[in-house]
Amino acid sequence: MGDDVGNLKIRPLPPDLLEYAKKKLHEVPKRREADVQAIREWFKKQAHINADPDDQLIISFLRGCKFSLEKTKEKFDMYYTMKTMVPELFKNRDLTKDTLLKETLDLGFFFPTGIDDEGRKVYFCIGGKDDPAKHLTLQVIKVNFMMMDYFIMNDDVSVVKGVVIVNDMSAMKLGHATQFMPSLMKKVSVCSEEGYPFRPQAMHVINIPSFMETLLKLFQSFNKEKMNRRMHAHGKDLESLFKAVPKRTLPMDFGGDAPSSDKLAKEFSAKILDFNDWYVADEKNGVDEKKRVGRSRTKEDLFGMEGSFRQLTLD
Template identity: 25%
Template sequence: MDKLVYKSHLIFYTEDEIQRILNGHGMKVDQLFDYVKIIKDWLKTQPHIPLEPSDRQIAYFLLMNKFSIENTKVKLDANYTIKGLIPDFFNKPASHPDIQRALKFVNIGFLPKLSKNLNRIIIWRLKDAEDLDVPLIFTIYCILYELKTILDFSNAEEYIFDMSYFPLSAVGKYTPTIVKRFFTVLEKVYSNRIATLHFVNLPSHALSLINLIKMFLKPKLRERMIFHDNFDSLHEYYDVDQLPKEFNGNGQSFAEINEGTKKLIMDHEDHLTKAFSARVNEDLRSTKLTNDDLLGFHGNFKQLDFD
């Protein structure tokens, strides 16, 4: 259990929550780390993978893949392979001015406590549409997902998008190609399980963006999209102490959450730089890729085409 203890007050969970999550999967801690050892032994036979993930990271990937050893192997491989396929999401260190700039035109971050369903809550709110750079936003998400692999232990993710300020000029900056790339990383690499997608105060002109997002969601995920006319209805899903002040809650303000996100990213810059710069050596891959069922594209990884 010690290896799974939380590492940051910005991403908090208790030992009881760990136990409840494991119990929900019929898993015991000792059994989990038996599985971790199996994955570590397998990694020794994969010389093309550039980094050795920590026990905690392997445990995270096992959890996200419902403790399927084979699925975990595939996703860990893809986690390193994708960095060379979509480098625009992984080519900037945490201290890069563009990353710091992105955190100025959008509020984004984790809520510290898990939801009632033991999921991690991620909130988002646009601040400046004029400077909005969508690839940079998705880079921030990839940074946060990478941090989850070393810091978090939760069943799934619940998103709350505050659309109170989302002008028409912002909609056109989301293109099908960039959205498709992002959802490929989200679902097929980091193995993130989306429990709910809450949209609050959605303007009518943003419906085209919602329809674009739906194109890349499985039918069951489309059913998990919940729309709110105001913040009050969020309280049907979350405790008042959990929600930010801007959502009529007693939790941290958006400004505090954003500062926490900046600190979390900078505190782990060394890990992020190493993880994002690592590249798979395809010459060392024992079985060459000819049909990539994981990402859903035919052909070698190097021939991947998102357009």
Template identity: 30%
Template sequence: MSAMQADSKNPQLKTKDLEELKCWLGTQEHLPPISEEHLIMFLHSCYYDVARTMDCIETYYTIRTNIPEIFTNRDLKRIENQKMLAVLNYIQLPVRDPNGHHIIFHSLKENEPSKYCFSDAARIYFMMADMCIQRDSTSPGTIIVFDAKGFKFGHIIRLNLSLVHKILTYVQEGLPVRLKGIHVLNTAAFVDHLMRLIKPFLSKELQKLIHFHTGNNESIYEHLPKRCLPQDFGGELPTVAELNAGFIVELQQFQDYFKEEERFRVDENKRCNKRKNRNYSLSSSH
């Protein structure tokens, strides 16, 4: 049974809510066609709150349309994407935590700041996120593990804060996942500088989800058992290098999806009741 089929048996999923969303979509001519399966995905991520789901859908498509540097050119064969695959590890770990949450892992392969491009790195990160969502769109939750080893001040100065703001708005208000925790391993002094820069963009709810781990990182075991972590961190899974190699093969298998998905964007010429949205400086109709 697929995740969609399983979720259709969830008593929280009500036919009247789906019908309300479909009727609302009929009045939102600027939005692309959205399948019933994707409506269920959005409802699930918003804990079946219809009004919140409408906001999530609006933010999801509007931001993806308006930051093409992240959500276009997603062919892994492109040189800029190849460069980032050589610099960074991107992995959806092959097991879930005890609560059934997916675990996404991200770290550096190459720690030279001049080889790091934030927009290119973010593009592949959200390709990974999209693939994870498509494979299980009604997951009970997602955990992010970020290994800060090798990151330094030189990486921070390569950030575009305007783009960071838009991405964080997308993650907090438009990404259709139930984010359950963010764990930063090998926390170094640069992380304090980074947090001071991005804290104004973080909701109090998201700030509560962030956990920092230092020293031997053993405090991560209070949140994730060793069976959920790579060998590099005292875990029972294969090494980060082995897991990353396998996951990139999986990502390549989604190339047709990434190409097709770029057709689903907003048409601002058809948007009604335009008003300014302070979060991403784009029009919004909700």
């Protein structure tokens, strides 16, 4: 029996994902329409949020929040708040007009490679493909969030089962590291953890240059403890990586059985470009803090650095 989505304009889940969503994410197919409607009713009462998300985006947020309506509301509020609070990452995302943004996408630094043994989507990230003198790290991060928007709208496996990320840092240069200001890292951490219904299950880092180790520690100081527990550094030991991530999900130029990283990256970049109309339409979404009931949020509230370094030891 297939997944009956009723009147909702969402993709039906294949049987294995549906079963997982019911068991692990508390998804009740018969209750989905009511849950989506509850979120829609909540949006109508939020005078400060300028947005009208479609059924697919709402269901992705519900799944990412394990169908807790309160958590879904909190995450949606943050999702639209950061679009206004962090315009450098979430505004002006038209790939047909911004040449540098399109060039950054075409570098092909992030792409899906396959499904692991637990049914999770594996993504490969190649750091340092950009020229630090030309492509700002900010642009790379901006494209990365555009990809995350693509996932939550189009990739049910990533939303339901979660993702595994393999991050290769062999091409990173000192010029890249110097652009990772603590304030930017804090924004990335808060936006990705609190604003997206994303479920990273593991992150594997390989080929870490010595100057990046300190930076990684700094980034971890901003992350939630649960995320840090899921981060694994393998150094240059690919055999150690192969024990954690199936070789069939790694590009052939990294010792795996999947197509080359160039081929996979080009295919994925084309999909992002095809999705450009969504980014253009999303431009109008955000918040008006003057209309928020209660205390208005500020950048200091969301991204203030106080206390962030308390547990950090850089040796």
